Structures are given as C-alpha cells and as structure tokens.
Amino acid sequence: MFLASLLSYCLFKKEKRRHKQTARLPPGSMGWPCIGETLQMYSQDPNIFFASKQKRYGDIFKTRILGYPCVMLASPEAARFVLVTHPHLFKPTYPKSKENLIGPSALFFHQGNYHARMRKLVQTSFSPEASRKLIKDIENIAISSLQSWSNGQVINTFLQMKKFAFEVGVLSIFGQLEKKYTQELKENYSILEKGYNCFPTSLPGTAYHKALKARRRLNRIIGEIVQERKEKKWLASNLLGQLLNFRDEMGNTLSDEQIADNIIGVLFAAQDTTASVLTWILKYLHDDPKLLDFVKKALCESENGEEQGLTWSKTRQMPLTYRVWSYKPWILVILIFLVILETLRKASIISFTFREATVDVEYEGYLIPKGWKVMPLFRNIHHNPEFFTDPGIFDPFRFENPPKPNTYMPFGNGIHACPGNELAKVEMLVLLHHMLTKYRWELVGSTNFIQYSPFPIPEHGLQARFKKEI
Numbered sequence: 001m002f003l004a005s006l007l008s009y010c011l012f013k014k015e016k017r018r019h020k021q022t023a024r025l026p027p028g029s030m031g032w033p034c035i036g037e038t039l040q041m042y043s044q045d046p047n048i049f050f051a052s053k054q055k056r057y058g059d060i061f062k063t064r065i066l067g068y069p070c071v072m073l074a075s076p077e078a079a080r081f082v083l084v085t086h087p088h089l090f091k092p093t094y095p096k097s098k099e100n101l102i103g104p105s106a107l108f109f110h111q112g113n114y115h116a117r118m119r120k121l122v123q124t125s126f127s128p129e130a131s132r133k134l135i136k137d138i139e140n141i142a143i144s145s146l147q148s149w150s151n152g153q154v155i156n157t158f159l160q161m162k163k164f165a166f167e168v169g170v171l172s173i174f175g176q177l178e179k180k181y182t183q184e185l186k187e188n189y190s191i192l193e194k195g196y197n198c199f200p201t202s203l204p205g206t207a208y209h210k211a212l213k214a215r216r217r218l219n220r221i222i223g224e225i226v227q228e229r230k231e232k233k234w235l236a237s238n239l240l241g242q243l244l245n246f247r248d249e250m251g252n253t254l255s256d257e258q259i260a261d262n263i264i265g266v267l268f269a270a271q272d273t274t275a276s277v278l279t280w281i282l283k284y285l286h287d288d289p290k291l292l293d294f295v296k297k298a299l300c301e302s303e304n305g306e307e308q309g310l311t312w313s314k315t316r317q318m319p320l321t322y323r324v325w326s327y328k329p330w331i332l333v334i335l336i337f338l339v340i341l342e343t344l345r346k347a348s349i350i351s352f353t354f355r356e357a358t359v360d361v362e363y364e365g366y367l368i369p370k371g372w373k374v375m376p377l378f379r380n381i382h383h384n385p386e387f388f389t390d391p392g393i394f395d396p397f398r399f400e401n402p403p404k405p406n407t408y409m410p411f412g413n414g415i416h417a418c419p420g421n422e423l424a425k426v427e428m429l430v431l432l433h434h435m436l437t438k439y440r441w442e443l444v445g446s447t448n449f450i451q452y453s454p455f456p457i458p459e460h461g462l463q464a465r466f467k468k469e470i
Helices: 002-022 038-042 046-057 076-085 096-102 113-125 128-132 135-149 157-174 179-196 207-232 239-245 256-286 289-303 331-347 378-382 396-400 421-438
Strands: 060-065 068-073 090-092 154-156 355-357 361-363 366-368 373-376 439-443 450-452 456-458 463-468
Touching: 038 046, 038 060, 046 060, 046 068, 046 378, 068 076, 076 373, 076 378, 096 179, 096 207, 096 256, 113 239, 113 256, 128 421, 135 157, 135 421, 135 463, 154 157, 157 179, 157 239, 157 256, 157 421, 157 456, 179 207, 179 256, 207 239, 207 256, 239 256, 256 289, 256 331, 256 421, 256 439, 256 456, 289 331, 289 421, 331 396, 331 421, 355 373, 421 439
Parallel strands: 068 373
Antiparallel strands: 060 068, 090 355, 154 463, 361 366, 439 463, 450 456
16 A cells, blocks of 8 residues: 555656646746846836737747836736636745835735635625715815816826815815824825835934834834724724724734724825826826717716716716716716726826746746746736727727727726725716816926836826816
C-alpha cells in the first residue's frame, strides 16, 4: 500500500513538472534590468503603450513595470478568468507605502472572509434603499456647488468635482456631521492625498511624511466621531453605523483602527474616480455641441418648464434599461445615464487593475509564475472595435443595446468590483440633472492633452466658466 502511494505521488510530481515545462511565458519584452519598461510606459500616454504592446504581441503579453514582472491581459475572457472565475488564484496587490496611508485593514487590500464581510457592509450602506434616503441631501450639495461655480470665475473642474464628491462621500459615510469635523476631515485628507503618489520617504518635510502625520490625525478625528456616536447610541444605517453594529459569528466587533481604515478607503475610492468621470462628461458634451443641445432640450422638455427635483422614482429607472423612450418623463434619467455609461467606457478612468498570482497559473497555454503581477486592461477592452464600433467616438446611444458580456467593466468585475458603484451613479445623475437643465459652461485654455494624477483627466483639470441660464 505504501509503495503504491509513493509510486502514485512520484508519477504525479513528474507529470506536474512535465506539464509546467510545456507552458511558456507570454510573449513580450521585459525591458531594462530592474526598471523594465517603466520609462517607456510613463514617458507617453500609458494607454498608447498598452495598445502598441497588444498590437505587437496579442491579448496576453509580459513586461516589467516598476521593478515587477507583469502579465497584461487585454481580452474579456482573460479578465474574467482572473477576476471572476478564478479569483482565488490571484490576490489584490498594492505598494506597502499606499497601504500605510489608506490603512492596512481597508477592504480592498484583502480577500477571503474579512473582505467578504467588509464588502457586504459597504454594499448595504450604498444600496439603492440607502441611496434613496440621500437623494435630497445630495441634491442640496449639488445645487450649492453649482451656485458657487457660476460667479464668473474660471474654475478647475476636476478640483471642484472632487470637492463635490468628497462632500457626498462624507454624507454617505457619516450622515449629518458637525462642520468642525467635516473641515478637519477635508484638511487632513487633502494632505494625505498629496502624499499618496509621492516617493515614500519618511524624511521630515516630505509630502509622504506629512501624509503619514495627517493619516494619524484622521484616526484621531474618526475616533472622536465614533466615540460620540457610541455615547449617543446613534447607530444609523450609514457606513459608520454598519461598521459600529458589526458582529462576527463569535460576537467580536471591529477595532477603531479597522473602522478608520475602511472609512478612509471608501473616501479614497469615492472621490477621484467620480470626479474624473464628471470632468470628462463636461468635456465630451462640450466637444459635441449638437449632442449637448439635444440632451439639454430633451431634459428641459421632460421637465415641462417646472422646477422639479430628481425623484427616487426617476433614478430607479437607471439600472433597469438601456433603451431611450422619447416623450416619456424618465427620458431625463435615461439620457443622462447613457452619457454616464459612454463616458465610463471612453475615458476608462480605471484603465487596469493589479493582481498577484498566488500560485503558478496556466492560462491559454501560457505560464503566469507565482508572484508575478497580473493586470487586466479594461481600457484596451473598452476600446476594442470588435466590441464597440468606432471606439474613439463619443456615442452615448451605443448603449441603447447592452454590450456583450464581460466587455464593459468600468467598475471592475468579480468579488473586488467597486461596491459603491450604485451610489456613484446616483450622485452623478443628481449633479448632471441640475447642471444640464440650469447651467451652461465654456472651456478656457487648452484641453487637448491628458494628465494623470493618477487617473486620466483633461489637462489643467479642465478649466471652465459656468453661467446660470435665465
């Protein structure tokens, strides 16, 4: 019996070695020692770099970025393999310096049971039912923001959209919050954000060192808010309430550090991406005057000239259909939603995501070695003419019919897809509703180039001047 087992094991190991030897690394270039092709990637539009690699090597290719060997995946099937059908073979991966700033307990640094529990809490907090309760408050923030932009001055659209998204983020996390706490959160988060993409040195005076100090202050501020809520027994259904109410199967609660890390993580995820999408929407609509005029006229006609707010019944039409029905009251939401969908595709704010192979993985005859980074390239898929005709053209009406499965992933895919995407859509709908029906804007200066911070935005944040329509 022992000899039979030993023989079986030896044959298994031999077959495994033989199988491993038959798989080969994907085609591609690893570039220079250590730095790889990092300079080539960042000396131009990274999307041009990825597109040229795909054209030369195909949908699966290797490279070395920031010192790490990587496998790039530019097909829907490969992205689905990594993110949906085999996520247990790949783990989220981020530089340690970034974990230190956001907080190591933030849900998107994890997988397994802890990640599933935290994700469920976030999804519950940002569910359609929870978003319904926030509509009027989000609308007040949108109206106030637009009024502040329309005093004749030139604004940096991206920065103003970030302020709007931050206020909505604070609202969705904490509910109504004292102004002193809101201001302290804003000031320290701004410092943290400035150090996020800087060289991670702890030397005093550097942006990263300042960010670490701001992160510690954020822990203190959130701790004070948590203590107040506990004393007042004010445990609402917002994210903070969900985190405070959490109990695992053993009855354990979350630590203050875990609560703070997940709050900062959600704030970080909610701000720049939403602000980038809104900024691109303004540019795309401005660059197509006929489309902008059509959308504005349709929206104004649907409102019948009345000063109406964006009701929950209207927003609930959003996820149910891609079609446009003319002369219906909810054309308001459908039209704006189509514009949002197309902007998410064309701008592809999340161009790719990082994973790391936890074991040797074979896919389509190629070997992805354990420890290698794996990058599904969402933008390459979104700009593939096989899936989206004339992908370089901004055409919201392409979404009258749903895209092919797994070809449209603006919020990622699988268990690590953005858990707050429904709230993001609602806040964009609310702002765009008021902006398109009550305001006009003109762009100032050059808008032909893209800058990365780290998400793609029009140069100089898209400088614009807003004017309220009479």
